[in-house]
Amino acid sequence: MLTLWGRATSSNVQAVMWGLEEMGLExxxxxxxxxxxxxxxPAYREMNPMGLVPVLKDGDGPALFESAAILRYLWGTYGRAPFRPDDAGDRAVVDVWAEWGKHVLCGAFTVPVFWAHWRTPEEDRDTAAVAAAVARxxxxxxxxxxxxxRGGxxxxxxxxxxDIWVGHVLYxxxxxxxxxxxPPAIEAYYRRLCDRxxxxxxxMVNYDELKGVRRSG
Structure with missing residues (x-):
């Protein structure tokens, strides 16, 4: 049995859960x-010494952390065509763009935009910095x-x-x-993803609970 630790409002948990469903895995x-x-x-820190989510266990196997590594494990172990292409060269191209999506695209959004805007109290936001980050x-x-x-x-x-890494951040x-x-192609792509x-x-999980609020006192 696959077991995943993590809250539904974590974007990294969301990516793994979406990937699991696309692979037909329970x-x-x-x-x-x-x-x-x-x-x-202590029990959680033994699974993930960083104290972050998600963590995955596949039966009696080792605890896996880091969402990209978790998805690569699932993709390599359980993925089937077309989600995991049969051809090794095609798989390499998918892996390249998955890596880019996770570390370049999501890296340019999560902290510089989402954290700096939504998770920062409104009165503390640097709106110019957020606007510049959105442009990047x-x-x-x-x-x-x-x-x-070209391909959809x-x-x-x-x-x-x-698509898991490129698409999940778009919500x-x-x-x-x-x-x-x-870009218009991205808007159309996002609408198609929303139908999945x-x-x-x-x-498409409400993230209101993540909104930054300045603590009094």
Whole structure:
């Protein structure tokens, strides 16, 4: 049995859960982190010494942490075509764009935009810095947009691991109260993703509880 520790409002948990559903895998998710706590418990720290989510266990196998590593393990172990192409070269291309999506695209959004805007109290926000970060993020979207426009997805005409990392961040991008100038191909791509049951269930999750509020006292 697959077991995943992590709260539903974690974007990294969302990516893993969406990937699991696209691969047709059943998982038991245990709330952890955020308002659920538990990340400093000795048993959890033994699974993930960083005290972050998610953590995955596949039966009696070792505890795995780092969301990209978890998804690569699942993709390599359980993935089937077309989500995991049969051809080794095609798999390498998917892996390249998955790596880019996780570390370049998401890296340009999560902290510089989402944390700096939504998770920072409104009175403490640096709006100019957020606007500049949005522009940098959109410049990266312009890089992948032609690929998506040609085939419908990041690599070809079928959803793959690359789309999990590129696509999951778009829900927050398109729903934050920020000024946007998304490439048309990205807007169309996002609308298609919203029609996928796994995306709607695991990615389109209300994130109001993450809004930054200045603590009094």
């Amino acid at each position: 998982v038991r998710r245990i709330d952890a982190g955020g308002r659920f706590g538990g990340l400093d418990d 993020f959109e410049a990266l979207l312009e890089i992948v947009a032609p690929r998506i426009d 997805f990041v690599v070809g005409d079928r959803l793959s691991l690359a 927050r991008y398109f729903t934050l109260d920020i000024e946007r100038a998304a 049951p796994g995306y709607a269930t695991h990615v």
